[in-house]
Each structure stands twice: as structure tokens, then as C-alpha cells.
Amino acid sequence: MGDSGLALKDIARQKIRDLVDKFRHDPLATTYHEAQIYKDYVLPLFAILGWDVNSREVTIEERVGRKRADFGFYIKTEARGY
Numbered sequence: 713m714g715d716s717g718l719a720l721k722d723i724a725r726q727k728i729r730d731l732v733d734k735f736r737h738d739p740l741a742t743t744y745h746e747a748q749i750y751k752d753y754v755l756p757l758f759a760i761l762g763w764d765v766n767s768r769e770v771t772i773e774e775r776v777g778r779k780r781a782d783f784g785f786y787i788k789t790e791a792r793g794y
Contacts, residue, residue, distance in 0.1 A: 727760045758783075 735741050735753055744752070750772060755765045763770050763785065774784030774794055781794035 724760050728757065731756055731760070754783075 731753060738752075741749075741753075755770070758770055759765050768789070769786050771784040771786070772782070774781045776784075776794050783794065784791060785793045
């Protein structure tokens with residue numbers, strides 16, 4: 713990986729630090745409902761990690777058989793994790 717790959721990792725690390733700081737300093741964060749935490753913190757984290765959260769790449773409340781997963785992750789419509 714060249715310098716650009718390292719720079720992208722550094723940018724991602726800083727964005728994650730910023731997101732964690734935002735959560736730590738948000739006086740309402742511990743009172744949010746699950747959906748609000750997803751919207752304000754979890755989905756932005758997935759986006760920083762490179763997932764397209766505005767497509768079918770990441771699904772919320774995914775059904776897996778008779779169980780439910782909070783998130784489904786897909787690459788070219790193939791499940792990659794729950």
C-alpha cells in the first residue's frame with residue numbers, strides 16, 4: 713500500500729476519533745432510542761469504514777431465518793455478514 717493508502721487510513725482513524733468524541737460529549741447520547749443511535753453514530757461509522765449506507769449494501773433489522781440481526785452487509789447482493 714502506498715502513501716495514499718496510509719493517508720486514507722489516517723483520515724478514517726481521525727473521523728472515527730471525531731465520531732467517538734461527538735458521542736462522548738453528546739449529553740443526550742445515553743438517552744437516545746436505538747434508531748437515533750443508528751442514525752447518528754452507527755451508520756456514520758459504517759460509512760467511514762467504506763460501506764455504502766445509502767444502498768442495499770447495509771440493511772437495518774435484517775431477518776436471518778427466524779432470528780433478527782441489527783445489520784446485514786452485502787457485496788453484489790451476496791450476504792457478507794450479520
